[in-house]
Amino acid sequence: MNNPDLDRLFNPESFAMIGASSKPGKWGSIILINILKANFLGKVYPINPTVKSILGIKCYPKVADVPGPIDVAMITTPAKTVSALIDECGKKGIPNVIVVTSDFSESGPEGTRMEKEIVEKAQSYGIHIVGPNTMGIFSAKTNLHALMPMVMPQYGGISMFSQSGNVGVQMLDYGVKENVGFDKFVSSGNEGDLNCVDYLKYFAQDDDTKVIMGYVEGVDAATDFLPVARKISREKPIIIMKGGRTNVGTKAAASHSGSMAGSARINRAAFQQAGIVSTNTSLELIDTVKAFANYPLPKGKRVGIVTRGGGWGVLAADACEEAGLEVPALSDELIKEMNKLLPDYWSRDNPVDLVASIAGDPMPTCLSLLAEWEGIDAIIALGAGFRSYAYNYSEEVKGPKELLEIITFLSEYFKEGTKKPDQNLELIGKLVKTTGKPIISVSIGSEYSQRQFFEDYEIISFPTPERAVRVLKHMCDYRRFLNSPAE
Amino acid sequence: MNNPDLDRLFNPESFAMIGASSKPGKWGSIILINILKANFLGKVYPINPTVKSILGIKCYPKVADVPGPIDVAMITTPAKTVSALIDECGKKGIPNVIVVTSDFSESGPEGTRMEKEIVEKAQSYGIHIVGPNTMGIFSAKTNLHALMPMVMPQYGGISMFSQSGNVGVQMLDYGVKENVGFDKFVSSGNEGDLNCVDYLKYFAQDDDTKVIMGYVEGVDAATDFLPVARKISREKPIIIMKGGRTNVGTKAAASHSGSMAGSARINRAAFQQAGIVSTNTSLELIDTVKAFANYPLPKGKRVGIVTRGGGWGVLAADACEEAGLEVPALSDELIKEMNKLLPDYWSRDNPVDLVASIAGDPMPTCLSLLAEWEGIDAIIALGAGFRSYAYNYSEEVKGPKELLEIITFLSEYFKEGTKKPDQNLELIGKLVKTTGKPIISVSIGSEYSQRQFFEDYEIISFPTPERAVRVLKHMCDYRRFLNSPAE
Numbered sequence: 014m015n016n017p018d019l020d021r022l023f024n025p026e027s028f029a030m031i032g033a034s035s036k037p038g039k040w041g042s043i044i045l046i047n048i049l050k051a052n053f054l055g056k057v058y059p060i061n062p063t064v065k066s067i068l069g070i071k072c073y074p075k076v077a078d079v080p081g082p083i084d085v086a087m088i089t090t091p092a093k094t095v096s097a098l099i100d101e102c103g104k105k106g107i108p109n110v111i112v113v114t115s116d117f118s119e120s121g122p123e124g125t126r127m128e129k130e131i132v133e134k135a136q137s138y139g140i141h142i143v144g145p146n147t148m149g150i151f152s153a154k155t156n157l158h159a160l161m162p163m164v165m166p167q168y169g170g171i172s173m174f175s176q177s178g179n180v181g182v183q184m185l186d187y188g189v190k191e192n193v194g195f196d197k198f199v200s201s202g203n204e205g206d207l208n209c210v211d212y213l214k215y216f217a218q219d220d221d222t223k224v225i226m227g228y229v230e231g232v233d234a235a236t237d238f239l240p241v242a243r244k245i246s247r248e249k250p251i252i253i254m255k256g257g258r259t260n261v262g263t264k265a266a267a268s269h270s271g272s273m274a275g276s277a278r279i280n281r282a283a284f285q286q287a288g289i290v291s292t293n294t295s296l297e298l299i300d301t302v303k304a305f306a307n308y309p310l311p312k313g314k315r316v317g318i319v320t321r322g323g324g325w326g327v328l329a330a331d332a333c334e335e336a337g338l339e340v341p342a343l344s345d346e347l348i349k350e351m352n353k354l355l356p357d358y359w360s361r362d363n364p365v366d367l368v369a370s371i372a373g374d375p376m377p378t379c380l381s382l383l384a385e386w387e388g389i390d391a392i393i394a395l396g397a398g399f400r401s402y403a404y405n406y407s408e409e410v411k412g413p414k415e416l417l418e419i420i421t422f423l424s425e426y427f428k429e430g431t432k433k434p435d436q437n438l439e440l441i442g443k444l445v446k447t448t449g450k451p452i453i454s455v456s457i458g459s460e461y462s463q464r465q466f467f468e469d470y471e472i473i474s475f476p477t478p479e480r481a482v483r484v485l486k487h488m489c490d491y492r493r494f495l496n497s498p499a500e
Numbered sequence: 501m502n503n504p505d506l507d508r509l510f511n512p513e514s515f516a517m518i519g520a521s522s523k524p525g526k527w528g529s530i531i532l533i534n535i536l537k538a539n540f541l542g543k544v545y546p547i548n549p550t551v552k553s554i555l556g557i558k559c560y561p562k563v564a565d566v567p568g569p570i571d572v573a574m575i576t577t578p579a580k581t582v583s584a585l586i587d588e589c590g591k592k593g594i595p596n597v598i599v600v601t602s603d604f605s606e607s608g609p610e611g612t613r614m615e616k617e618i619v620e621k622a623q624s625y626g627i628h629i630v631g632p633n634t635m636g637i638f639s640a641k642t643n644l645h646a647l648m649p650m651v652m653p654q655y656g657g658i659s660m661f662s663q664s665g666n667v668g669v670q671m672l673d674y675g676v677k678e679n680v681g682f683d684k685f686v687s688s689g690n691e692g693d694l695n696c697v698d699y700l701k702y703f704a705q706d707d708d709t710k711v712i713m714g715y716v717e718g719v720d721a722a723t724d725f726l727p728v729a730r731k732i733s734r735e736k737p738i739i740i741m742k743g744g745r746t747n748v749g750t751k752a753a754a755s756h757s758g759s760m761a762g763s764a765r766i767n768r769a770a771f772q773q774a775g776i777v778s779t780n781t782s783l784e785l786i787d788t789v790k791a792f793a794n795y796p797l798p799k800g801k802r803v804g805i806v807t808r809g810g811g812w813g814v815l816a817a818d819a820c821e822e823a824g825l826e827v828p829a830l831s832d833e834l835i836k837e838m839n840k841l842l843p844d845y846w847s848r849d850n851p852v853d854l855v856a857s858i859a860g861d862p863m864p865t866c867l868s869l870l871a872e873w874e875g876i877d878a879i880i881a882l883g884a885g886f887r888s889y890a891y892n893y894s895e896e897v898k899g900p901k902e903l904l905e906i907i908t909f910l911s912e913y914f915k916e917g918t919k920k921p922d923q924n925l926e927l928i929g930k931l932v933k934t935t936g937k938p939i940i941s942v943s944i945g946s947e948y949s950q951r952q953f954f955e956d957y958e959i960i961s962f963p964t965p966e967r968a969v970r971v972l973k974h975m976c977d978y979r980r981f982l983n984s985p986a987e
Contacts, residue, residue, distance in 0.1 A: 120845035177811020179883075187963075230814060256811055261827045262818030268847040269810030293822075294966040295815065323756030324664020324743055327717060328782065331749030335780075340748045358607035360755035396666075476674075479781040 019207075019215045022109040022141065023152040023197050025084030026055045028159065029076060029107070031098055032089035033059030035067050040113055040161055041089040044149060051158035051165060058083065076101040085109045087149070087159055092116040092127055095145070099131050103138030110135060112145035113161065118203050119146050119269075132205040147202030148178030151185070151195065154221065160198075162186075169194015170223030170306045174201055174212040177256065177269070180228045180295070187299045192464040194306070196221045204231075210238050217245040224306045225249055226298070230256045230266040232280075239287045246288030247499060250305045250491055253289050254298045255280055288494040290487050297483055304473055304484045305491075308451040311390035314489040315339045316482075317383040318364035319376065321396030325455070326364030329393050329478035336486040340364070341388055350382050351375075363389075377440050384444040384452060391488070392452040393481050397437045398466065398474070438470040445472065451488060453481040506694075506702040509596040509628065510639040510684050512571030513542045515646065516563060516594070518585055519576035520546030522554050527600055527648055528576040531636060538645035538652060545570065563588040572596045574636070574646055579603040579614055582632070586618050590625030597622060599632035600648065605690050606633050606756075619692040634689030635665030638672070640682065641708065647685075649673075656681015657710030657793045661688050661699035664743065664756070667715045667782070674786045679951040680793070683708045691718075697725050704732040711793045712738045713785070717753040719767075726774045733775030734986060737792045737978055740776050741785045742767055775981040777974050784970055791960055791971045792978075795938040798877035801976040802826045803969075804870040805851035806863065808883030812942070813851030816880050816965035823973040827851070828875055837869050838862075850876075864927050871931040871939060878975070879939040880968050884924045885953065885961070925957040932959065938975060940968040 028048070032041035041061075048057060049068060059067045062074040073079050076086065076098070086107050088098055092114050102110050117128040128145060135142045143150060149160040153168040161178070166185040171194065175181025178200040188195055197219070199212055209229060216222045225245070232238045232255070242251050257266030258280065284291040290305070292298040316338050320326035333340050340363050343351070348361050354375035360366045365383065367375055376397060383392055441452045454466060454474035466474035475481045515535070519528035528548075535544060536555060546554045549561040560566050563573065563585070573594050575585050579601050589597050604615040615632060622629045630637060636647040640655040648665070653672040658681065662668025665687040675682055684706070686699055696716055703709045712732070719725045719742070729738055744753030745767065771778040777792070779785040803825050807813035820827050827850050830838075835848050841862035847853045852870065854862055863884060870879055928939045941953060941961035953961035962968045 120843070124845070175811070177809060177814070179809025180811035180815065183809075183812075228811060230811070254815075256814035256818060258818045259821035261821045262814050264849065265810075265814045265817045265847070265851050265853075268849060269814055269853060294819070295964045296966070322664060322666025322670075323752075324662070324667035324715060324717070325670075327664070327743035327749050327752045327756055328667065328741075330752045331743060331745045332781070334746035334748045356607070358611070360752070362751065362755060364752050366752075366756060477782045479783070 019109075019141070019211070021084045022143070023150065023157070023199075023215075024155045025109070025157065026155075027058065027079075027081060027083045027085075028053065028055055028157070029058040029060050029073075029079060029083045029086040030089075031060040031076065031086055033061050033067050033072065035064065039089070043163070044087065044089065044113070044159055044161060047158045047160055047163065051156050053157055054155045055084070055157070056081070060086075076105045076107070079105070083107045085111060085159075087111040087113060089113045092124065092145075096127070096131050096134060099134045099138070099140065103134070103140055107140065109141050109143070111143040111147060111150060111159065112202070112205075113147055113149060114144075115146045117145040118205065128203060128205045135206060142206035143199060144202035145205055148182060148200035150200070151198040153194075153196045160185075160200075164189065166198065167192060167194040169196065170221070171195050171226050171302050172197040172216045172219065172222040172224075173226040173228075174199050174209050174216075175228040176201055176204070176209065176230045177228055178202070180254075180256070183295070184226070184228070184299060187295070190464070191299055191303060192467045193299055193303045196223075208236075210236060210241055213238065213241055213245065213251070217249060222249070224302055225251045226302045227251070227253045228256065228298075229253060230269065239283055242289055243287040243500075247495065251287075251289045252292065252298065252302050252305060252487075253284065254292050254295065255284070258293070288491070290491050292487070296480070300475065300480055300484050301487050304451065304453070304488060307467070307471070308445065308453075308473055308488075309449045310488050310492045310495075311451055311485065312449075312492065313390040314493075315341050315389045315391070316485060317341075317386070317389035317392045319367065319379050319383060319392065319394050319397075320364050321367050321376070323366045323368070325395045325478060326366050329395060329455070329482065330364055332479045332482035333485075336482050338482065338486060338489060344386065344388055347382060347386055347388075351379060354378055374437070376437050380437070380440060380452070381444065384448045384450055389450070391450055391485050393455060393478060393485070394441060394452055395455045395478060397441060397454050398435060398456055435470070438466065438472060441472045442470045451485065453485065455481050506596075506628070506698070508571045509630070510637065510644070510686075510702075511642045512596070512644065513642075514545065514566075514568060514570045514572075515540065515542055515644070516545040516547050516560075516566060516570045516573040517576075518547040518563065518573055520548050520554050520559065522551065526576070530650070531574065531576065531600070531646055531648060534645045534647055534650065538643045540644055541642045542571070542644070543568070547573075563592045563594070566592070570594045572598060572646075574598040574600060576600045579611065579632075583614070583618050583621060586621045586625070586627065590622070590627055594627065596628050596630070598630040598634060598637060598646065599689070599692075600634055600636060601631075602633045604632040605692065615690060615692045622693060629693035630686060631689035632692055635669055635687035637687070638682065638685040640684070647672075647687075651676065653685065654679060654681040656683065657708070658682050658713050658789050659684040659703045659706065659709040659711075660713040660715075661686050661696050661703075662715040663688055663691070663696065663717045664715055665689070667741075667743070670782070671713070671715070671786060674782070677951070678786055678790060679954045680786055680790045683710075695723075697723060697728055700725065700728060700732065700738070704736055709736070711789055712736055713789045714738070714740045715743065715785075716740060717743045717756065726770055729776055730774040730987075734982065738774075738776050739779065739785065739789050739792060739974075740771065741779050741782065742771070745780070772977075775978070777978050779974070783967070787962065787967055787971050788974050791938065791940070791975060794954070794958070795932065795940075795960055795975070796936045797975050797979045797982075798938055798972065799936075799979065800877040801980075802828050802876045802878070803972060804873070804876035804879045806854065806866050806870060806879065806881050806884075807851050808854050808863070810853045810855070812882045812965060813853050816882060816942070816969065817851055819966045819969035820972075823969050825969065825973060825976060831873065831875055834869060834873055834875075838866060841865055861924070863924050867924070867927060867931065867939070871935045871937055876937070878937055878972050880942060880965060880972070881928060881939055882942045882965060884928060884941050885922060885943055922957070925953065925959060928959045929957045938972065940972065942968050
């Protein structure tokens with residue numbers, strides 16, 4: 014039952030919704046709405062004996078009544094009805110059943126008994142079960158949004174499994190805000206049958222998945238998650254957030270997912286050995302997958318910092334050193350080149366402080382010089398998008414005619430900002446491609462939203478230097494793992 | 501010169517802008533626009549010998565030509581002109597001069613000489629100088645936005661000094677996004693005359709300042725910042741971010757502000773002894789001042805967690821334990837009360853997992869029970885605003901008539917969400933006031949923006965549990981400092 018072919022599960026041509034409903038308060042309604050709203054590319058068969066049609070779609074009384082084959086059935090009806098429905102699915106030859114229904118092993122001994130019963134029955138039919146107690150699955154290729162929550166994920170190269178439905182779907186939701194795109198998502202629920210190791214293996218061999226992401230609670234030495242991950246992580250990054258890192262968290266996890274999570278220290282070391290990129294906070298998780306999915310890895314841990322503001326350079330340098338990254342001094346040659354651009358009293362050091370020079374902007378040349386210098390592996394660019402910001406501000410100002418006349422100087426002053434695309438941001442996108450070095454922008458002032466940075470220029474931007482450093486640290490650690498000899 | 505009366509500086513009735521201009525590229529134009537745009541309540545006197553009026557305001561050739569008294573003059577003209585202008589200001593009897601002009605001590609020996617000259621001259625006239633090389637000041641009471649950058653701060657009870665203009669004004673900008681309000685702000689520049697200790701003392705005795713916030717680079721045992729802070733922090737919270745915590749950061753800070761910052765460890769310990777709340781990242785800084793300015797301090801470090809999703813409870817519990825906060829087990833009595841509301845199989849423990857019970861929402865009663873229980877000092881409420889979110893989503897959905905009909909069930913289902921105000925969020929605001937315990941909301945799903953949470957319900961909300969925990973940790977540490985015997 015391990016490592017099954019899950020292609021039909023994630024990319025079904027036909028999907029039966031058992032418990033489809035038009036009644037308020039039924040998950041069978043909400044999920045159906047989500048599926049239709051997302052324009053699922055396959056056929057949908059609502060199954061409900063009490064109505065003839067739902068949303069204008071013909072409704073079938075039973076699974077057996079559906080004319081064609083069914084790749085996936087989803088069940089949302091009460092726990093006591095599930096066992097008989099598995100029989101119906103088995104007789105119909107359905108290979109995958111997603112059991113959204115709760116009140117199984119998470120609810121006590123009777124639920125555990127029922128879960129065992131439906132899983133054994135499913136296995137006797139050769140059915141794979143997702144869940145029970147899952148919040149559903151998502152797949153970009155077929156526009157399959159078979160999810161309980163009301164989130165429409167951004168599409169991209171990340172695939173995620175989650176031992177918490179809520180944490181998982183909030184990551185999809187963060188992704189919408191932060192422009193982080195997903196290819197597949199599965200809430201693994203109670204893992205009565207298919208578990209995280211199955212999804213991990215499937216994502217590993219799936220060409221559409223560039224980065225594997227996971228939230229786990231019950232992963233420790235007792236499962237084969239780590240040995241499997243250790244092999245995969247040489248080929249594809251695996252980025253995990255672990256819940257249950259502490260005593261009180263472990264107790265909560267045991268109550269939540271029934272997991273027997275080990276201590277934080279054991280997990281962290283074991284994750285590291287397996288080449289897993291491990292994050293502790295949810296924001297760190299979404300930032301990290303975004304960078305891994307869209308940027309090249311740095312070759313080493315030497316970071317160049319260019320900044321429009323001295324204080325931000327100080328904070329970025331502090332964050333780098335605290336994270337174990339290097340901020341190397343500049344070469345004499347580089348200093349000589351930058352002397353031509355910057356005021357006499359510039360720092361002649363890394364961070365390169367542009368000392369508020371905006372007119373005749375030295376940012377693009379300094380960025381290029383630094384990116385092309387062999388002495389650094391990655392760049393943090395603080396305030397690169399400032400021109401666009403200043404221009405947008407000047408556009409927003411309203412006032413008496415004379416005030417407006419003066420204000421036009423702003424758009425003159427930041428003239429390059431008036432052009433779209435912003436030359437500095439476009440340059441960063443280009444340098445990332447030509448030098449193969451990750452250049453992370455940090456916005457000073459409101460500038461663009463983080464979304465726009467990525468959408469307009471394909472560059473990654475964070476609102477604070479600390480978030481940029483945290484992500485670079487993970488990229489450097491993973492690069493070091495890849496450079497280490499395989500066992 | 502220490503601890504001068506800075507009331508006239510921050511709340512002037514008259515403000516002279518020396519170097520006011522209508523020419524592109526002059527800071528004297530940008531700052532003047534900012535002052536006018538913000539509707540400064542005092543009189544503005546542009547000073548410029550080459551024009552008769554700017555923006556319809558009469559322009560004076562020299563300071564001496566201004567008819568009335570001047571509380572504050574701001575200088576933006578080149579460094580070599582400043583000394584003579586100080587003479588003009590001195591003769592006019594102006595008590596405060598803000599020198600925006602750069603090219604002073606930050607630029608080398610000649611700049612250092614000029615800075616010494618203007619400061620000595622100013623002191624001979626009894627003039628206080630802000631800067632030189634400052635980005636300006638802000639004060640809510642008089643709508644004084646004498647700032648270089650294009651930011652219009654939110655008003656509130658926080659006053660900030662910053663040894664980096666850029667870091668400072670970005671905090672004002674974060675404040676706009678995160679609904680963090682400021683009363684006063686000063687970019688201290690090179691601190692040729694007035695320095696952070698002066699501003700700290702002034703904010704300490706200023707009734708409009710509820711929380712003191714600072715970004716510092718050059719604060720160590722050699723200044724009297726720490727002994728002064730130690731007295732003030734018993735009365736008013738001081739929340740500081742320190743740049744130059746590491747070797748490379750210290751080197752950058754030395755180049756930036758000329759500070760000789762000590763090692764990170766020495767500073768952290770010294771800050772802690774002085775009762776200073778010390779943050780390492782910029783997001784942490786803005787989150788922390790927001791909580792201190794708007795919420796009561798917890799009496800101890802026992803945290804109750806209520807969550808709509810098990811995984812989020814696990815992560816919140818992990819974050820608490822990692823931060824040294826307690827997540828105590830529930831009392832038998834509390835469990836008995838909650839048994840009436842929650843499914844049989846609920847965790848009977850803290851975190852209180854509502855197990856996806858939304859219909860007949862147990863959130864409000866569980867929140868009330870927990871807040872009124874003497875066993876905890878603070879609460880993190882995960883997903884409290886979910887009803888409003890669900891309702892807003894249902895409102896957004898567009899589709900064929902039949903789809904819309906079904907979708908109305910969402911607004912029925914989350915009926916309480918249809919009413920504004922949201923009952924759960926309103927309850928949190930009420931409980932914070934009646935119990936005196938901080939209850940931090942964490943939004944699950946998009947819900948409201950963090951701004952709206954505060955604007956509509958006066959409650960603090962963060963998008964991740966880790967940010968809530970980080971802030972609670974600072975509040976608990978500060979409470980412990982207040983409870984410790986004064987020396």
